[in-house]
Amino acid sequence: KAGVTQTPRYLIKTRGQQVTLSCSPISGHRSVSWYQQTPGQGLQFLFEYFSETQRNKGNFPGRFSGRQFSNSRSEMNVSTLELGDSALYLCASSLGSNDLNTEAFFGQGTRLTVV
Amino acid sequence: GDSVTQMEGPVTLSEEAFLTINCTYTATGYPSLFWYVQYPGEGLQLLLKATKADDKGSNKGFEATYRKETTSFHLEKGSVQVSDSAVYFCALKDTGRRALTFGSGTRLQVQP
Numbered sequence: 227k228a229g230v231t232q233t234p235r236y237l238i239k240t241r242g243q244q245v246t247l248s249c250s251p252i253s254g255h256r257s258v259s260w261y262q263q264t265p266g267q268g269l270q271f272l273f274e275y276f277s278e279t280q281r282n283k284g285n286f287p288g289r290f291s292g293r294q295f296s297n298s299r300s301e302m303n304v305s306t307l308e309l310g311d312s313a314l315y316l317c318a319s320s321l322g323s324n325d326l327n328t329e330a331f332f333g334q335g336t337r338l339t340v341v
Numbered sequence: 342g343d344s345v346t347q348m349e350g351p352v353t354l355s356e357e358a359f360l361t362i363n364c365t366y367t368a369t370g371y372p373s374l375f376w377y378v379q380y381p382g383e384g385l386q387l388l389l390k391a392t393k394a395d396d397k398g399s400n401k402g403f404e405a406t407y408r409k410e411t412t413s414f415h416l417e418k419g420s421v422q423v424s425d426s427a428v429y430f431c432a433l434k435d436t437g438r439r440a441l442t443f444g445s446g447t448r449l450q451v452q453p
Contacts, residue, residue, distance in 0.1 A: 230384075259440065269430065269443040282439050316384055318441075330441060332377075332384040 228253065230319050230333035238339045244305040247336045251298050251319030257281075258300040259330065260292060263314040272315075275300055276322045307340045314338075343368045343435050347444035350428075354421055354451050362416040362429055362447045364405075370436025374398075374407055374414040377430040379446070385430065388416075421451045 231250040239245050251258050259282075260272040271284040275294035292302040298319075304311055314337050318330040348363040366372065373392045377385040389398030394409035403418045414431060431444040 232384075257439070261441075268445045269441075271440040271442075274439050284440065318385075329387055329390070332386070334382075334384040 230317055230331050232315075232317050232333035232336050234336060235334065236337045236339075238341060239307050240341055241307055241309060243307050244303060245307060245338060246301050246303045247315055247317075247338070249300045249302075249317030249319075249333060251300070251317075252331055255319040255321055255331075256298055257320045257322035258294055258298065259318045259320075260300070260302050261316045261318065262286075263316055263335070264312075269316070272302065304338075309340050312338060312340045343372070343433060343438070343442040345431050345433055345442055345444035347429075347431050347447050350446070350448040352447060352449050354449070356423055356451055356453050357420045358451075360416070360418040360421045360425075360449065362431075362449070364414045364416065364431035364444060366412050366414065366431070366433050368412075368433055368435045370438075372433040372435040374405070375432045375434070375441070376403070376405055376414070376416050377432060377443075379428045379430065381427075388429070421449070423451045423453055425449060426451045 233248045257276045259274040263269050274282040278294045289305045294300045314335045316335045317333045320328050320330045344367045346365050375390045376388040378388045389400040391398040391407035397406045405416045428446045428448045430446045432441045
């Protein structure tokens, strides 16, 4: 069974540009969550999608957005990039039930560098 | 709100030494608790989990027990190997929430 696939693995963008990251969840998983990892703030939750609907959102500005397609693949977009957006962006997929026991499986992440 | 506190790293040990990484939490509900491991340049891998008080999660020689009375979930391993060198994250998933709350991570360095 293939794992969570994130593309691209690395990105370099200029301030003010926008970027789109992609995540393909494990087959059969309907929930996709996004996390930002930085040395200063650690791992922070961005948002979660289930059946093409955003179910939860973290405390990030509106420049961060996402969507989910009917095949459960998800994209996140960051507009008007700032230097502080440089981070490892991690995608996690799960079955999507509300069971506390449901495990989240993470991809290898996309390393975004804003210059 | 929910929070997870981990011991500061890095933790440096010699091979075959005993490992403890402390983790305490604050939650409003009855959370599930997790330990994730991150190897250099990689994403997070689930190491073990526990879903209720007194549960013990175990995997690859690592263990952690869900202690509700002390709100703790300390990670232990009896004999570490160089290949265990990584960053370890304690996390919780609280009742009614779908997001994981992570600790700041503890870097483990095991020397031969």
